[in-house]
Each structure stands twice: as C-alpha cells, then as structure tokens.
Amino acid sequence: MSFDTLFNWNDMPDLLEKYLPIWLNEKTVDKPSVANLNNEERERLKNLSFQDQGKDPNEILDIMSNDVYKKLWKIDHPRNMAFVPSPVSPLSSIVEICNSIFNPYAAGYENSEGTNILENKTIRFLAGALGYDEEQAGGFSTSGGSMANFSAFILARDQKLKQEDFAKARIYATDQAHSSIAKAARLLGFLPQQITKVDTDDDFKMIPADLRHKILADKENGFCPFLIVATAGTTNTGVVDPLSEIADIRDEFNLWLHVDGAYGASAALSSYRSILSGIERTDSVTWDAHKWLFQTLSCSFLIVRDGKLLHNSFHSSAEYLEAVEDDNATFAETNGWDISIEMTRPARTMKLWFTFQVAGMETIQKALDHGFESIVYLAKLFENKKDWRIVSEPHMSTLNVRFEPEGWSKEMTDAAQVYLCDENLKTGFATYITTKLLGDKVIRFCAPHPDLTKADLEKITIDLFERGAELKANPDLIYD
Numbered sequence: 001m002s003f004d005t006l007f008n009w010n011d012m013p014d015l016l017e018k019y020l021p022i023w024l025n026e027k028t029v030d031k032p033s034v035a036n037l038n039n040e041e042r043e044r045l046k047n048l049s050f051q052d053q054g055k056d057p058n059e060i061l062d063i064m065s066n067d068v069y070k071k072l073w074k075i076d077h078p079r080n081m082a083f084v085p086s087p088v089s090p091l092s093s094i095v096e097i098c099n100s101i102f103n104p105y106a107a108g109y110e111n112s113e114g115t116n117i118l119e120n121k122t123i124r125f126l127a128g129a130l131g132y133d134e135e136q137a138g139g140f141s142t143s144g145g146s147m148a149n150f151s152a153f154i155l156a157r158d159q160k161l162k163q164e165d166f167a168k169a170r171i172y173a174t175d176q177a178h179s180s181i182a183k184a185a186r187l188l189g190f191l192p193q194q195i196t197k198v199d200t201d202d203d204f205k206m207i208p209a210d211l212r213h214k215i216l217a218d219k220e221n222g223f224c225p226f227l228i229v230a231t232a233g234t235t236n237t238g239v240v241d242p243l244s245e246i247a248d249i250r251d252e253f254n255l256w257l258h259v260d261g262a263y264g265a266s267a268a269l270s271s272y273r274s275i276l277s278g279i280e281r282t283d284s285v286t287w288d289a290h291k292w293l294f295q296t297l298s299c300s301f302l303i304v305r306d307g308k309l310l311h312n313s314f315h316s317s318a319e320y321l322e323a324v325e326d327d328n329a330t331f332a333e334t335n336g337w338d339i340s341i342e343m344t345r346p347a348r349t350m351k352l353w354f355t356f357q358v359a360g361m362e363t364i365q366k367a368l369d370h371g372f373e374s375i376v377y378l379a380k381l382f383e384n385k386k387d388w389r390i391v392s393e394p395h396m397s398t399l400n401v402r403f404e405p406e407g408w409s410k411e412m413t414d415a416a417q418v419y420l421c422d423e424n425l426k427t428g429f430a431t432y433i434t435t436k437l438l439g440d441k442v443i444r445f446c447a448p449h450p451d452l453t454k455a456d457l458e459k460i461t462i463d464l465f466e467r468g469a470e471l472k473a474n475p476d477l478i479y480d
C-alpha cells in the first residue's frame with residue numbers, strides 16, 4: 001500500500017473494508033459514553049512526529065482507532081447528557097463519506113447545482129416549519145450556532161443601525177443567552193455595556209415588560225436600540241422566551257428580533273411545536289442540525305424571514321468570480337459567498353436532506369418527541385426524592401436538579417454537585433455535568449437521544465441516588 005503520490009484512491013476500499021467495522025463497533029450502546037487518554041497514550045500521541053518517509057496507513061489508523069477516536073466524550077452516545085448532545089443518524093454519516101469523496105464546491109451555484117438546489121429546498125422547508133413564508137425566506141448553512149448568531153448580528157446592524165449611531169447602539173438579551181451572543185457583539189466592535197441585560201422570571205424566561213421598560217429607558221438616555229436576541233431552548237434550562245410578546249415589542253420599536261434556536265428550533269418538527277409560538281414573527285433564527293436534528297458536526301443554519309436581505313450584507317464580487325456569476329439569478333440561486341460569511345464550504349445540507357428523504361418526517365417527529373418525553377420521565381424519578389430538588393422543570397429535553405442535604409452550607413452543596421458528576425464520569429455509563437443557576441451549582445441533564453431508554457434513566461438515577469446517600473453519610477469524600 002503506497003501513498004507516496006498522495007493520490008492512491010485504489011487502496012481506499014481495502015482500508016475502509018478493514019476499518020469501517022472496527023469504527024462501527026464503537027457505535028454500539030454497550031460502549032462507554034466517555035473515555036479519556038491514560039498517561040501512556042497521551043505521551044505516545046505527543047511523540048508522534050512527522051518524518052520524511054511516510055508510514056503504513058494501517059499502523060497510523062490503528063493508533064487513531066484505538067487512542068484518538070475511542071478516547072473521547074462521545075457526544076452522540078445515547079447516554080451522553082452533557083452540554084447539548086449531538087445524536088447522530090448513520091444517514092448523516094453516509095453523506096459525510098459521500099461529501100468527502102465527491103468534495104463538491106458547494107459555494108458556487110453553477111459549480112455544484114444539484115447540491116445547491118437541494119440545500120435551497122431544505123432551507124425553505126426549515127423556514128416553512130418555523131412559519132416563515134417559504135418563498136420569501138432565505139438562509140444558508142454554516143459551521144455552527146456561533147457563526148449563525150454572528151451572521152444575524154451583521155444583518156441586524158445593517159438593517160436597523162445607522163453607522164453614525166454605532167457607539168450608542170444597544171442590544172437586548174437575558175443572562176441565559178448563549179455565550180456566542182456576547183461574543184458576536186464583541187467581535188463586531190460593541191462594548192459589553194452595549195448589551196442591556198433583560199430580567200428573567202422564575203422559569204429563566206425573558207420578561208417582556210422588563211424588555212420594554214429597558215428599551216424605553218435606553219431611548220430616553222439617547223441610546224439606539226437595534227437588536228433583541230431571544231432564545232428558543234436556552235443552553236442551561238431549555239426554555240423558550242415568550243416570542244409573541246417580544247415580537248410585539250420589536251414591532252413597537254422597529255428593531256430586529258433574532259432567535260437563537262441552535263438547540264430548540266428543532267421543536268418545530270416535533271409534536272411540541274406550539275412551544276415555539278411566535279417564532280414565525282421573528283426576523284432570523286439560528287438552527288443547529290448538529291444539535292437536535294441528528295447530523296454530524298457540523299451542520300447549522302441561519303434562516304431569515306426576508307431572504308433578500310442576505311445579499312445586502314454579505315455580497316462580495318471579484319474578477320475571478322465573474323465566470324460563475326449570473327446577473328439573472330433569482331435570489332434562491334445566489335452563490336454562497338453572496339449570502340453568507342463563508343466562501344468555500346462543504347455541501348453540509350446534503351446530510352440533512354438525505355436524512356429527511358430516507359427517514360421521513362414522521363420518524364423525525366417521533367425521534368424529537370422522544371427527547372421531550374425522556375426528560376419528563378427523568379424528572380418523575382427525581383420528584384419527591386429526599387435530598388434532591390428539581391431546580392428547573394423539563395423544557396425541550398433539559399432538566400436541572402440539585403442534591404441538597406439539610407444543613408449543608410452552600411459551598412459544600414455546590415462542591416457536592418461537582419463531586420457527584422465527577423464520580424459518575426469515572427463509570428463511563430452516562431455523561432452529565434454541572435451548570436450554574438441563580439449562582440448555585442446544579443446537575444444538568446440534556447437527553448435528546450432517541451435511543452435513550454427508560455431503563456437507562458432508571459439506572460442513572462439509582463446510581464446517582466446511591467452516590468448521594470454515600471456522600472451524605474461521609475461528606476469528607478468531597479475533599480478526599
């Protein structure tokens with residue numbers, strides 16, 4: 001097997017025949033949901049240098065299969081409930097292989113017409129699911145929610161803010177908005193004080209009356225409100241801000257309303273669509289298919305109610321692009337570099353298009369519903385359990401709980417949440433970690449995987465309750 005010309009495609013089938021079964025074996029549910037490198041493996045990887053002469057691909061693929069890809073937090077494992085998990089359908093993985101072999105230049109409409117037609121169709125379908133007018137809407141695929149949110153900020157700035165008002169600009173979001181929101185503002189040159197924090201209610205949702213009050217106060221003080229960022233499925237608790245009431249305020253003050261639905265926009269394809277009520281009135285929505293639409297990393301979208309606006313903000317021209325530019329193109333046939341930040345990009349949407357085609361939307365709906373239902377079941381297991389408090393009720397597929405033995409200090413109780421998560425991680429059975437709500441450490445479960453079973457959830461809670469009881473009997477374990 002020789003790759004000394006770099007282009008030995010002929011040996012690829014043999015390599016795949018050998019390694020695909022090895023890799024697919026890792027997808028079985030009896031494998032740990034989390035595994036880390038040991039010291040020896042870590043050192044071995046650090047010492048692998050590049051040399052003038054190439055090596056046998058089998059030797060290197062063995063190392064990759066054993067040390068690199070097996071020793072990680074499997075974010076697509078059914079029992080991974082940390083961060084926002086990424087349950088992946090093999091339907092998505094198949095298209096990853098297809099994309100990497102055919103390598104379409106997806107940015108150019110003429111360069112890869114088929115992928116563009118299908119991407120466009122998929123984006124319009126997603127827009128329709130949100131309640132936007134499919135013909136008027138537009139959007140693009142991008143690497144993740146962070147890029148989609150950042151792009152929405154650019155649109156909002158260009159549509160709603162005069163250049164001379166930049167220093168007086170104000171953005172509105174709650175403290176539950178994802179960190180990519182503050183980052184987008186910073187990257188665009190806004191100062192931290194240009195984000196006005198809107199209060200949340202007991203459910204961690206934006207309070208519309210406070211939003212209105214703060215916009216009015218900012219205007220009175222000579223500032224220029226231009227953008228409201230609401231969230232559909234916050235990272236911490238999964239709640240959806242009251243979108244209809246927020247849209248009323250957007251109308252009153254003529255602002256841009258962006259919804260970060262990186263996690264929760266997928267609810268639009270579930271039986272629980274009504275929780276997104278009002279999303280059809282927003283201006284733009286971030287939607288990560290690599291979070292809760294069963295796609296490999298990465299696959300995200302910005303969907304815009306008025307698709308024509310994208311061209312205003314992102315259009316670029318160059319003499320070397322003229323050969324593939326078409327003055328008569330409809331806005332649905334626009335080249336990717338004219339409607340988004342990226343130029344070269346993969347045909348990401350093909351994964352989602354194929355998944356929708358093959359699975360069918362009824363299966364997608366059931367798979368999403370399962371996430372809603374799993375978390376309700378998990379919450380039931382915590383209900384009335386001594387020493388445990390449900391801190392935030394199930395929303396989307398997220399639940400937060402806290403182990404609170406009577407008489408323990410806040411400091412010790414906070415440390416207990418971390419201890420319990422760390423001890424669980426050592427087992428590799430399931431993955432969950434802490435977050436903070438109202439200043440308290442809590443244990444957060446996010447359970448969107450369609451293959452997560454009730455039996456899994458029962459075992460996860462039994463183990464956790466046992467560990468909690470053990471800790472209550474011997475609190476020094478925290479500090480050992």
Ligand SMILES: Cc1ncc(COP(=O)(O)O)c(C=O)c1O
Pocket residue numbers: 084143144145146147178180231233234235260261262263288300
């Ligand atoms: C609500 C929300 N918005 C945005 C993001 C950022 O998305 P990405 O990691 O795809 O950039 C996340 C990530 O967890 C998220 O939960």
